[in-house]
């Protein structure tokens with residue numbers, strides 16, 4: 001059952017989503033549509049502004065830029081993070097760039113006004129030169145910005161009246177409480193400046209349907225060929241080729257268990273070499289230690305036993321090393337072992353075993369975006385490395401990209417160009433496996449149409465979660 005046959009309620013938005021399986025191409029390049037997103041979407045949504053790993057010590061700050069706004073996120077003490085608009089209250093000079101430590105506060109480089117970590121003005125050179133009603137504490141303190149913490153990250157919202165963070169990003173937040181995202185630490189951080197609309201860049205990571213052609217090395221064991229990938233999708237629900245254990249459920253095929261294990265390990269190694277934290281090298285080595293595991297002879301039983309043994313081994317290894325690790329059995333039992341999770345509007349986590357990858361995509365213009373990738377893993381408390389420097393953005397075809405994102409990035413600029421073709425009025429989606437794309441695009445329309453914030457939160461909760469889901473009714 002999908003909802004694409006039912007016309008959507010008309011929202012007064014240009015190029016509106018009327019069918020969840022048809023996305024008008026102008027949404028990806030029309031300057032007026034982009035201007036509406038800048039005015040009606042971005043200033044009202046919670047955005048992942050930094051990882052707490054980037055600001056571990058009091059005084060550590062990160063600058064987060066979104067469109068023409070710049071926000072300072074600063075740790076003020078071991079348990080408190082605050083955020084301020086990055087503009088001196090005198091004549092507007094930005095106080096910080098990038099990252100750093102300002103333990104003794106911020107000093108404006110123009111006329112030397114100073115601010116404490118709480119935003120209060122602590123020095124105003126010759127205050128008597130200013131009229132009294134222009135130098136009251138509230139007039140000269142930094143303007144605060146909303147900031148809240150979840151899953152090891154600080155999120156900001158430019159809208160003082162928007163609903164709170166947690167309710168806005170569930171069930172994503174609860175899933176990553178279970179995954180213990182707060183102990184995931186960045187080991188590398190890369191960025192790509194891409195000549196594509198920010199939504200287009202995200203959508204390449206909302207389905208696994210592209211794996212067959214774009215990443216042929218990742219077609220998993222037990223899948224005979226491309227026709228087999230989604231064989232049962234209408235009966236069993238959407239599932240990704242990456243979700244190997246889900247794919248094999250009920251697969252009563254007899255297998256060679258030695259070959260099965262070899263191929264599982266090979267699959268893990270291929271992902272590791274292609275995308276580092278997506279399956280961490282540590283976990284590949286743990287899997288190699290399980291080569292002699294006895295498995296049932298049927299595919300479903302072998303897969304279940306293999307993942308159970310591997311999860312146990314990963315947890316034991318981390319426990320012995322004094323490293324925080326989620327309860328992977330509980331994660332399986334709660335069906336949270338999914339390849340990709342999306343957090344509206346622009347943040348992703350891709351957890352596997354001990355580690356994870358993560359993406360954040362920000363608009364730079366109607367047809368340009370900044371795509372960041374992190375590889376995240378866990379360390380024994382007290383041994384975490386410093387967070388990697390803010391990356392210099394690379395081109396999508398830079399040979400330094402790991403194999404898997406390099407494959408994804410090779411398609412995107414061509415897709416952006418193709419959207420302009422005569423006669424290409426809309427993308428046509430599978431409502432079974434590309435449903436997330438229509439769902440979140442419809443949510444954007446809700447923002448652009450100015451729908452009630454509570455309605456938008458309820459809709460967001462149907463959008464933020466696993467990728468590769470069906471088109472659903474998000475409430476409008």
Ligand code: FES
Pocket residue numbers: 088089090091092093108109110111112113
């Ligand atoms: S602009 Fe900052 S002190 Fe003058």
Ligand SMILES: [Fe+2]
Pocket residue numbers: 204210214215404408
């Ligand atoms: Fe991909």
